[in-house]
Amino acid sequence: MSRKPYVREVSKTTWFLSQPRYKRYMAREVTCVFILIYTFLLICALGALAKGPDAFQAFLHALRGPLGVLFNLAALVATVYHSMSWFDVTPQAMPIQRGEEFVPGNVIVGAHYGAWAVVSLIILIWGI
Amino acid sequence: MAKSNKPIFWGLFAAGGTVTAFVTPVLVLLTLFAAMGFSPDLFTYEALRGFAAHWLGKLIILGVIVLSLWHAAHRLRVTVHDFGVRADAVVAYVVYGIAGLGTLMTIVYLLRI
Amino acid sequence: MEIIKTDVAIVGAGGAGLRAAIALAEADPKLRIALISKVYPMRSHTCAAEGGAAGVIKSDDSLDLHFNDTVGGGDWLCDQNAVEYFINEAPNELMQLEHWGCPWSREPDGSVAVRPFGGMKIKRTWFAADKSGFHILHTLFQTSLKYPSIQRFDEYYAIDLLVDDGRCQGLTALEIRSGEMRQFQAGAVIIAAGGAGKMFPFTTNGAIKTGDGMALAYRAGVPLKDMEFVQYHPTGLPNNGILLTEGCRGEGGILVNKHGRRYLQDYGMGPETPVGQPVLKTMELGPRDRLSQSFWHEQRKGNTVSTPWGECVLLDMRHLGEKKINERLPLVRDLCISYLNMDPVKEPIPIRPVVHYCMGGIHTDIKAATPVPGLFAAGECACVSINGANRLGSNSLTELLVFGRRAALSAIEHLQSSPSASNDPALSAQARASEDRIRALFDQSAGTETVAGLRKEMMHTMEENAGIYRTGEELQRACEKIAELRGRYANLALTDKSKVFNTDLMQALELGSMLDCAETVAVGARDRTESRGAHQRLDFTARDDQNFLKHTLAYHHPKEPPRIEYLDVVITKSQPGVRDYSGAKK
Amino acid sequence: MSEERQIQLEVLRYNPETDSQPRYQTYTVPCVNEWVVLDALNYVKENLDPTLSYRWSCHMAVCGSCGYMINGEPKLGCKAFIHEYGDHIRVEPLANFPIERDLVTVVxxxxxxxxxxxxxxxxxxxxxxxxxxxxxxxxxxxxxxxxxxxxxxxxxxxxxxxxxxxxxxxxxxxxxxxxxxxxxxxxxxxxxxxxxxxxxxxxxxxxxxxxxxxxxxxxxxxxxxxxxxxxxxxxxxxxxxxxxxxxx
CATH class of the missing domain: 1.10.1060.10 (Alpha-helical ferredoxin)
Known part of the structure; x- marks a missing residue:
């Protein structure tokens, strides 16, 4: 048999370094780590809230300081990246056909960004 | 080939992804303010407790936290695989276990408020 | 050598081959079908057809009109009984494709839409935007996956037919990936391997269209018919010959020369029709041969536009507007922008005629049967003949469906009526001889000729001497040159000595096929001292029904030029007349 | 529009009968700027090295034969324009498929x-x-x-x-x-x-x-x-x- 197909091995651990788009993908995936940790932060806050005012003050106190600032900053970047990467693909996952034509993707994405801004503003104003 | 059971988790992942995309960045911004020492009104004990005491508030908190957890857990499962760990069953137990634990804690805490 | 036993072997898995395979599988699920192709089915050149497929479906149309358009368009060289069968079957075949999922373009009410095409009196071209051939091919390929009895041999190159006891009983084929020869023993063989446009340097045809199927039958003793009729498509991109569909003109695109004049009115296709309101069988909707010939005259008069890629005329579609172009001609727009960096929405596109289609091919009768029992042919490689001296646009896609199926039915009839016992030792001896022939070509190291070198000379010869307009002197030169090249072919040396996916060997074999075909074109054209359809002689400018209302049959000889015979055209109800593409006259 | 320029075309070669693993081979190709990478490969095949194997047919991006990795990106050879690249272009067989020979993959x-x-x-x-x-x-x-x-x-x-x-x-x-x-x-x-x-x-x-x-x-x-x-x-x-x- 003269055939001898050559299989190029793909590294299971470093494959994503080969292309910028794979790196962008991994960055998107890693946002989940921040979301997970941050959600547990919220759960801790909820626990403190359940315990009483002192526990809640202690929680707020613990949050303060460089570590808290640093984590929240990183989480902000990650979650914003998550939001953008999420909204940018909505026309692909949920196309909308009106009559014959599909609603242009940028309209759907734009609507999501708009809604995101409104929701964020409401929470922000309410929170501050 | 059997049909996959992933839709259970993917459904939560997708719903959670949407919720976190809309609300998490601004929540992080608020906790960032708190960490920096600003004291937004929301972070007074009374205001928050009041919000969480209402059934609608409870529902919102539950929804946001639980969906965020399952979103992150499912994506983490995939991410761990992407980093080359080939033990999907174990990873699934661990990440969904964490999400389950968080879900339980949230319910317990909410019931105490 | 491995022997593969099958009931029907099909060579070629484009539109005609796939249609035949499906027809066989549907007729009898127990039939073993071997579908042999040198490329994966979806790579077949059917995919490049753009405009559409003709079939009578609308109430304002009639079979008679389709008949008259086809026969007149073919300058009365069509066999009229074949045309009649063809137009009768056409609507069923197109409807069948609809039922198999072909994404035909639609009217608002959900019925299939039709568009106007050149040389047609009524709109009757079914289309799927401007990717009709692509969709037909993929619909057929995907539908063929339903049938387990269709066994595919993808990337197998057919080498020789096995003919014993006066019947075709199989073939040899080379598995390209391993370089191993296989012997296919079959009760019947259908050749559906496409055209031979690559004989010419400037063609819409893909690299694979090298006349392999034609040469396969030709070498086995089947005559090639009417090979001198080579269609130039009037609108190709000047730099690489990419096709811009006739649909461009069907939708209302116009042709102008460098003075902005719609010059077709000067060649018997006028009077000028209003821009954007195409009139059937007039001006831009004249037949392909006339349009290509008009270009030639315009070039002679100095009315063409000089471009870096040679002389051109302009195809202006700007008045169609962006919306219509995007909806009806999206591929055309994409091709112009990609390959010419010009947007048809904004500017006229330079175009020139380009070799497109072989009207001639393997001689078959109305049942797709060749003179060799057990051997059938369909599609561009075959000449039934329904296309005569000039094929009408959108008849070829329909043809490969109608006669692909017809070949399958005929093959079944043959299986039922002929003895099934085969003389295995005799077939194996032939197969070994076939293998030896290839091995000799493969091992030959003393040769001095190269594939690329001979191919270039052949292409140049054909373009110079057998183009849109021909003379006896030039054609004689072409005959001599091609004969010389055939001789030098024996002195070919291959550089690549690997068995695995040896494309050097493939190209050598393809060159052999093309040289065989090219010689039939040149000799047939030289001997046809008249002008008819796509065959135009400057030294014999008139049609000569007295002497040449006949098909040319070219018979192969291993060393000599082909022997030429003639066969009467079948006339049933339409006597030869004047081809009238002038809107003024009724 | 039709200026010529020289490019270095680096092609991954693999002959299963003589090679234990793929290797790169570089050809110097005079290109017309409006060429596509497939044209450059055809130039090599016709003028420099008849042993180079690759699939192609329609040259109009509809038959799907000529997919290669071009500078690491999956592309159709007939739709990868030379003018979009520098003077060095690397062509490899499509990633994730076994290599049959040169640019031909097992599909x-x-x-x-x-x-x-x-x-x-x-x-x-x-x-x-x-x-x-x-x-x-x-x-x-x-x-x-x-x-x-x-x-x-x-x-x-x-x-x-x-x-x-x-x-x-x-x-x-x-x-x-x-x-x-x-x-x-x-x-x-x-x-x-x-x-x-x-x-x-x-x-x-x-x-x-x-x-x-x-x-x-x-x-x-x-x-x-x-x-x-x-x-x-x-x-x-x-x-x-x-x-x-x-x-x-």
């Missing part, structure tokens, strides 16, 4: 996967040819039209890291083709296709990297198709398990 796996999703119309209702066409409005046509444009060039498989890591993955083009028929108003075969598509090796292996859609030369958007399949499969699952009384 059986893809063909088998395509066939496995039943990519043909399974009509909702039987209708004889004589009864005419299935009516389909332009809007219904548009709903699936985009997914019919796949030319099976396999660039999406070469771009998909999941296919590279998990070869069992059904992959972008095959699932998109299932989606194409599922979305066709004439079709009733979705349940049959779901048996193959809604599996772990099917759509659920996809993690929506999105590379398939970025490289698709026909803008089929397989990534979008796969997400839509996931949404629909998820709705199926919840209906089936949480609301068994609801008929699909």
């Amino acid at each position: 059986e796996d893809f063909i088998a996967k395509l066939a496995s999703v039943k990519p043909y119309l399974i009509p909702k209702e039987d209708k004889p040819i004589s009864a005419g066409e299935f009516r389909q409005t332009p809007a219904e046509l548009k709903k699936y039209k985009q997914y019919t444009l796949c030319i099976n060039c396999m660039l999406c498989y070469a771009a998909c890291p999941q296919y590279g890591l998990v070869p069992e993955f059904l992959g972008p083009a095959a699932i998109s083709m299932a989606h194409r028929y599922n979305q066709d108003s004439r079709d009733g075969g979705r349940d049959q296709r779901q048996e193959v598509v809604a599996t772990d090796e099917g759509v659920w292996e996809c993690s929506f990297v999105g590379a398939c859609s970025e490289v698709c030369p026909k803008h089929v958007d397989p990534a979008g198709a796969l997400q839509q399949v996931k949404v629909a499969s998820t709705i199926d699952w919840y209906k089936e398990h949480l609301m068994p009384w609801v008929k699909k």
Whole structure:
């Protein structure tokens, strides 16, 4: 048999370094780590809230300081990246056909960004 | 080939992804303010407790936290695989276990408020 | 050598081959079908057809009109009984494709839409935007996956037919990936391997269209018919010959020369029709041969536009507007922008005629049967003949469906009526001889000729001497040159000595096929001292029904030029007349 | 428009009969600027090295034969314009497929996967040819039209890291083709296709990297198709398990 197909091995651990788009993908995936940790932060806050005012003050106190600032900053970047990467693909996952034509993707994405801004503003104003 | 059971988790992942995309960045911004020492009104004990005491508030908190957890857990499962760990069953137990634990804690805490 | 036993072997898995395979599988699920192709089915050149497929479906149309358009368009060289069968079957075949999922373009009410095409009196071209051939091919390929009895041999190159006891009983084929020869023993063989446009340097045809199927039958003793009729498509991109569909003109695109004049009115296709309101069988909707010939005259008069890629005329579609172009001609727009960096929405596109289609091919009768029992042919490689001296646009896609199926039915009839016992030792001896022939070509190291070198000379010869307009002197030169090249072919040396996916060997074999075909074109054209359809002689400018209302049959000889015979055209109800593409006259 | 320039064309070569592994070979090619990479390969084949093997045919981006990695990116050789590159262009066989020889890959796996999703119309209702066409409005046509444009060039498989890591993955083009028929108003075969598509090796292996859609030369958007399949499969699952009384 003269055939001898050559299989190029793909590294299971470093494959994503080969292309910028794979790196962008991994960055998107890693946002989940921040979301997970941050959600547990919220759960801790909820626990403190359940315990009483002192526990809640202690929680707020613990949050303060460089570590808290640093984590929240990183989480902000990650979650914003998550939001953008999420909204940018909505026309692909949920196309909308009106009559014959599909609603242009940028309209759907734009609507999501708009809604995101409104929701964020409401929470922000309410929170501050 | 059997049909996959992933839709259970993917459904939560997708719903959670949407919720976190809309609300998490601004929540992080608020906790960032708190960490920096600003004291937004929301972070007074009374205001928050009041919000969480209402059934609608409870529902919102539950929804946001639980969906965020399952979103992150499912994506983490995939991410761990992407980093080359080939033990999907174990990873699934661990990440969904964490999400389950968080879900339980949230319910317990909410019931105490 | 491995022997593969099958009931029907099909060579070629484009539109005609796939249609035949499906027809066989549907007729009898127990039939073993071997579908042999040198490329994966979806790579077949059917995919490049753009405009559409003709079939009578609308109430304002009639079979008679389709008949008259086809026969007149073919300058009365069509066999009229074949045309009649063809137009009768056409609507069923197109409807069948609809039922198999072909994404035909639609009217608002959900019925299939039709568009106007050149040389047609009524709109009757079914289309799927401007990717009709692509969709037909993929619909057929995907539908063929339903049938387990269709066994595919993808990337197998057919080498020789096995003919014993006066019947075709199989073939040899080379598995390209391993370089191993296989012997296919079959009760019947259908050749559906496409055209031979690559004989010419400037063609819409893909690299694979090298006349392999034609040469396969030709070498086995089947005559090639009417090979001198080579269609130039009037609108190709000047730099690489990419096709811009006739649909461009069907939708209302116009042709102008460098003075902005719609010059077709000067060649018997006028009077000028209003821009954007195409009139059937007039001006831009004249037949392909006339349009290509008009270009030639315009070039002679100095009315063409000089471009870096040679002389051109302009195809202006700007008045169609962006919306219509995007909806009806999206591929055309994409091709112009990609390959010419010009947007048809904004500017006229330079175009020139380009070799497109072989009207001639393997001689078959109305049942797709060749003179060799057990051997059938369909599609561009075959000449039934329904296309005569000039094929009408959108008849070829329909043809490969109608006669692909017809070949399958005929093959079944043959299986039922002929003895099934085969003389295995005799077939194996032939197969070994076939293998030896290839091995000799493969091992030959003393040769001095190269594939690329001979191919270039052949292409140049054909373009110079057998183009849109021909003379006896030039054609004689072409005959001599091609004969010389055939001789030098024996002195070919291959550089690549690997068995695995040896494309050097493939190209050598393809060159052999093309040289065989090219010689039939040149000799047939030289001997046809008249002008008819796509065959135009400057030294014999008139049609000569007295002497040449006949098909040319070219018979192969291993060393000599082909022997030429003639066969009467079948006339049933339409006597030869004047081809009238002038809107003024009724 | 037709200026000439020299490029260095670096091609991955592999001859299974003489090589133990692939190697690069560089050719100096005089190019006309409007050429595509396929033209440069043809120049090599005709003038420099007849032993170079690669697939190609239509030269108009519709037959799907000439997919290669060009400077690391999956591209059709006939649609990769020389003027978009510098003076050094590297051509390799499509990633994620075994190399048969030089730029020719082994594609059986893809063909088998395509066939496995039943990519043909399974009509909702039987209708004889004589009864005419299935009516389909332009809007219904548009709903699936985009997914019919796949030319099976396999660039999406070469771009998909999941296919590279998990070869069992059904992959972008095959699932998109299932989606194409599922979305066709004439079709009733979705349940049959779901048996193959809604599996772990099917759509659920996809993690929506999105590379398939970025490289698709026909803008089929397989990534979008796969997400839509996931949404629909998820709705199926919840209906089936949480609301068994609801008929699909």
